[in-house]
Amino acid sequence: MTAWFWYALFIDIAAVTTMAVVIYYRRHRRSDLMFAYIALNIGVFSVASLMLTQQVELAVAFGLFGVLSIIRLRSDAISQREIGYYFTALALGLITSIGSGHPLAMTGFAALLPLVLYIADHPRFSGSVERCSITLDRVVQDPAELEAELSRRLRGRVVQTKTDRVDYVRDTMLVEVKYRPWPADRPVAPVYADR
Structure with missing residues (x-):
């Protein structure tokens, strides 16, 4: 060579x-x-x-x-x-x-x-977009409600969601999420808000 x-x-x-x-x-x-x-x-x-x-x-x-x-x-x-x-x-x-x-x-x-x-x-x-997969303990069909729930749980603004799996028997769903985290000093709603 x-x-x-x-x-x-x-x-x-x-x-x-x-x-x-x-x-x-x-x-x-x-x-x-x-x-x-x-x-x-x-x-x-x-x-x-x-x-x-x-x-x-x-x-x-x-x-x-x-x-x-x-x-x-x-x-x-x-x-x-x-x-x-x-x-x-x-x-x-x-x-x-x-x-x-x-x-x-x-x-x-x-x-x-x-x-x-x-x-x-x-x-x-x-931009600082992060990505993760989340298993929710309930099936959320309304896109606005799903975005709000994910936003509360991830403490950030949801950019994109993709539902990977829905299990109606166990009442769970797996969602792939892209989001921008909020600044550390921003107050956030409780993660487990009333349904």
Whole structure:
């Protein structure tokens, strides 16, 4: 293997570590996705580098990565923000493996992509939206009442809700919630308000 390969591998590892650990994990605290981004990136880099040494057509390589993307995105419910990180990890692996013949362009793009994610996902621009799943001890069918109940329990403004499961026998429901926490000094209503 040439010195350019090792240089490209070093740039790839530095870029994906910056993206997955320094930016994504520090802001969103999901170690499972941090691991997935790094593993995907290293896998893409390895496969693309091997394909280039074996003179495989680039169209075949992109076709394989397209299939990989579809399988991953259909296998788990992830947010649009996480999809952005996912495709950036994929792009970094491709850029660094294919671009080893053009080290300046490769290094520039490998630095640019994490920088763009850092800015685009900065709390100042994207807001501090948190996400969680909550099991309610009753089924709430009215959207306004559900939003008020979740707002009281989470002590924040509900941005989006998605009902994952309703159990009428046990009178429970599982809801995925995105919300913005209220400031710490804001008075809140009791969590278990009268029904």
